[in-house]
Amino acid sequence: MFDFSVVTAWIDNLLQGCMSQTAAIIIECVLIGLVLLGVYAVFALVLILAERKVCAAFQCRLGPNRVGIWGSIQTVADMVKILTKEIIAIRHTDKFLYNLAPFMVIVGSLLAFACIPFGRGLQILDFNVGIFFMIAASSIGIFGILLAGWSSNNKFSLIGAMRSGAQMISYELSIGLSMLTMVILSGTLQLSEIVEGQNELWFIFKGHIPAMIAFVVYLIAGTAETNRGPFDLPEAESELTAGYHTEYSGMHFGFYYVAEFVNMFIVAAIATTIFLGGWMPLHIPGLDGFNHAMDYIPSVIWFLGKSAVMVFVIMWFKWTFPRLRIDQLITLEWKYLLPINLLNLILMTIIVAAGWHF
Amino acid sequence: MQDVLILRIVFGFLAAIIAVFSVMAVTSRRILRAATYLLFVLFATSGLYFFLNYSFLGAVQLLVYAGGIIILYVFSILLTNTDQESRAPIFSLRRWLAMLATFGGIALMIYLLLTNTWPEATMDTSAEVNMRVIGHTLMGSEKGQYVLPFEVMSVLLLACMVGGLLIARKRS
DSSP states (O other): OOOTHHHHHHHHHHHHHHSOHHHHHHHHHHHHHHHHHHHHHHHHHHHHHHHHHHHHHHTTOOOOOSSSGGGTTHHHHHHHHHHHSOOOOOTTSOHHHHHHHHHHHHHHHHHHHHTOOOBTTBOSOOOTTHHHHHHHHHTHHHHHHHHHHHHTTOHHHHHHHHHHHHHHHHHHHHHHHHHHHHHHHHOOOOHHHHHHTTSSSOHHHHTHHHHHHHHHHHHHHHHHHTTOTTSOGGGOHHHHTTGGGTTOOHHHHHHHHHHHHHHHHHHHHHHHHHHSOTTOOOOOTTOHHHHHHHTTSOHHHHHHHHHHHHHHHHHHHHHHSOOOOHHHHHHIIIIIIHHHHHHHHHHHHHHHHHTOOO | OOOHHHHHHHHHHHHHHHHHHHHHHHHOSSHHHHHHHHHHHHHHHHHHHHHTTOHHHHHHIIIIIIIIIHHHHHHHHHHHOOOOOOOOOOOHHHHHHHHHHHHHHHHHHHHHHHHOOOOOOOSOTTSOOOHHHHHHHHHOOSTTOOHHHHHHHHHHHHHHHHHHHHHHHTTO
16 A cells, blocks of 8 residues: 655655755745645535535535536635635724634634544644544634624624534533544554554444444534534524624635535544544455455545545535524433443443453 | 754744733733633643643643633623723722732742752653553552542532532522
8 A cells, every 4th residue: 555654755855855954844844834725725625516516416406517517616716706805894893803713713623634644644743642632623613713703793693603612512522522432442542543453444343332323423423513504503594694704704704614614524534534444445354355455445545535425424414404403402412412422431441341342 | 853943943932922922811901802812822832732742731731721711711701791891990009019919929930940950851852752651640540640639630620510500500
């Protein structure tokens, strides 16, 4: 299997060969930042197009089909349009906080995005507390949303922000606990080691019953964490116009939009990484010929393929289920998901301690 | 491995952020801005931990302070306060006492910083601290391990939660 660290090591050697180490490090940091931002934007464009196509399919429509073949560059055109739009300043607001809020959201999302292992050796941040750092980074976004709702000087925005804050804080517990269940199975927090640990068998099969439960809980909580339907109360358009980003215009609105879609991808990517083996090909113990054949498919394709399936499932949720009420939402988390999660955690601990996994 | 100059620049940058935003957090008259500045201070502090290659503490700082406590602050501000700038005059006696306490504190800190003899660094900060070591130290019951304080803290938090529930339910 191709290891992408060969490429990065080659670039590193090339730069260090023609300049001092300090300059090489600075240039590498800038390059990585640019690549990260570029990939982030491209992912957002692809995901928005995918969302529109999936939505159209569920509603028996065609979706965008005028710009480019099969509507393929529709979102690029949309991006150019939104970049040229005016950013309208609102009176009687705290300008500093109002303008800061979208950036907080995007920074949290970018930090979490940087941790994703896209392929063998293709990962930017690989701390030994990787998955923990990811949860921490994504919690920054909540602050941005609360700030947006407050500084918009609009009661609908404020209600949306409060809903969003309550929802994200609640569901973060479930996300953390279901991840913790899988961390018990893997024995490490480092994302690259978690993926390596699934060389024999993906964790969802290795941990059988508790892993499946954790997977379902994670998907529900992950969908709620990204404020997507059926949990899209913070921006429930029939009640709150657009929730916390009602007052934002131009690219400031675009930031929320982009961050929402990439957050959805991040949730799907974490599901892929900790349950479905990340970039690891499908390996079944005992079938060496099959395992060897699977290794010929590049790791990036494995990762993006599995993530695409997860993204599709999350979109499927959105266009199938009706929206929950706020009390139902909070009840679901605190009365059902949290107890299930805690019991599941104990179950996983027993199974790992007794060695009853595959 | 890395250039000392870069390390100094990064450290100076983080220290400057901490110093500037700390002052701004206590001098701002708008309460939500003060919370935001405090958040920047906490970000920079977690940056310092990452700078020391102690990524666990850095992530904890981000999650607990930036993601938890500041959100809690903002929530309670949103629920209770209107964003009127506080115009309450600060009594001059109070102001003088505060200044006295501040300068006393600064003097004490400077005295301690200048007279203290710093021990040689005992930990190698060039590698990340292994998560397994942190876990065993935190949850182990042997000498030099911290399971008892850890559990006592959890009892304290539980007591706080019960107290909060009691206060919230009093009306009914």
